[in-house]
Ligand code: SF4
């Protein structure tokens with residue numbers, strides 16, 4: 001579609017007070033009623049926004065130099081007992097939202113430090129540095145407020161994350177997740193995102209949102225500085241990296257939060273203006289909650305890939321009730337619609353009042369996806385196992401005793417014809433047979449609750465089992481439960497090194 | 498109309514049929530929310546479903562049967578200024594005590610509350626608190 005106006009045109013209209021701004025909620029009605037063409041003619045800017053948990057968030061702080069100087073970089077920095085990053089220069093730090101207080105743990109974290117800074121509260125600083133010739137001070141402590149800092153710059157590596165999964169729990173016990181508590185037996189459904197008013201649903205192909213886009217960030221002005229981490233636009237999971245001046249932010253739009261038994265995070269209210277340059281953009285802004293698909297997964301399984309419970313839409317989720325099987329389950333989104341609506345209305349007001357001008361991106365956000373699971377090289381049980389010495393349940397203990405001397409081992413895996421593990425037999429079991437008068441392996445072997453290691457299990461996991469259950473060895477099995485080898489504590493100790 | 502009360506019975510005065518007996522006699526509905534039994538006393542948190550006059554009569558009978566009765570005012574507090582209307586508590590509440598208003602703000606109706614503490618334990622910004630105990 002050819003453009004019918006430019007960002008410069010829009011800014012001229014903001015200056016002259018003629019600009020027509022619609023919130024994302026209003027725009028959906030306009031597009032539905034009048035069609036994208038007319039909507040594009042009538043509306044200059046659409047304001048979109050969210051108010052949600054922005055876990056990948058934090059702020060750079062600069063304290064200014066002390067006299068004599070301290071070198072915090074390489075040392076340790078604590079803000080209200082919450083550790084901040086000490087891998088920068090002598091008086092710079094980064095406080096991240098999820099870092100927990102050393103004293104109050106889950107009750108207070110980096111997110112709360114940031115909220116307290118924004119609300120003007122005094123923060124306790126403790127810093128320990130390494131004394132050098134030019135930075136002789138080793139330790140510094142005291143109180144400061146945001147006004148005492150040279151810079152306080154919020155930089156969030158992942159913002160406006162487009163789509164999250166919704167979560168529920170099929171097990172019979174409650175579980176605590178980043179989506180809050182999930183009650184047992186599909187007791188509730190929890191989800192994120194403001195749905196169809198959230199920025200990236202209104203501009204899914206990043207036509208207008210790019211590097212340099214000016215945004216409303218927690219009550220102040222911010223900028224998009226690139227794609228965010230886990231950016232996966234092709235799967236409708238785009239994200240943005242943003243920055244803004246913490247000194248201009250307002251507590252109303254920035255709140256430290258604790259997710260019970262999980263961790264701390266920061267609620268941030270943020271808005272993005274979308275310039276309606278053509279009717280395609282207007283059409284995109286017409287997206288509705290029933291157009292947006294969400295999958296509900298069963299979170300009681302801790303693996304990355306979780307069982308799908310139901311495919312649904314934001315419309316059903318937002319109704320507050322979701323039908324799962326033959327039950328109606330309460331659903332709530334951990335992103336505040338009330339505050340998101342306040343954000344888009346506030347941004348609309350700022351543009352209309354001439355307090356907020358639009359910017360033209362200096363570069364587009366990539367549409368390439370970068371989202372792969374974590375790849376780690378680790379030692380597996382099968383890397384350190386030794387050949388198993390096996391016997392069968394019907395073997396006589398006499399034969400096994402002979403085998404024990406021959407192979408110089410006191411640990412046997414008892415298997416059937418298909419090499420499935422049936423039990424284990426140790427020299428201690430054989431010794432017991434003197435008292436119990438057993439003659440066959442099956443009389444004395446351990447066959448209940450046999451612990452095994454999967455072949456691709458990290459050795460740390462095998463080691464934990466060996467320690468926890470005080471075992472001499474663990475049979476290593478393949479996917480069908482057939483024995484491949486044995487891991488023993490003594491092997492682990494020297495092989496892992 | 499309902500009134501929250503804490504009722505303490507010394508163990509020797511208490512039998513399991515005591516409360517149902519009083520309910521039958523007075524014709525007033527009483528919901529037991531929580532019962533705590535210790536060797537020396539039985540502590541019942543409950544809700545009298547009646548108007549003020551009937552509730553007072555019910556309390557008088559309880560006292561006559563040996564109970565110490567403490568009337569509870571609001572034992573839950575919701576602070577709408579702290580609440581960010583994230584909605585987390587809404588789906589955790591086993592009753593309809595927490596609902597959304599039209600403007601997506603959150604409303605608490607403590608008459609419906611069964612004091613399960615889900616909201617208190619889970620609210621990420623501590624906008625709800627329990628004032629009892
Ligand atoms: S969980 Fe807390 S902040 Fe969220 S809606 Fe309930 S009371 Fe408000």
Ligand code: SF4
Pocket residue numbers: 586589590591592594595609610611612613614615616617
């Ligand atoms: S305590 Fe339980 S029943 Fe009462 S309002 Fe909170 S969640 Fe609902």
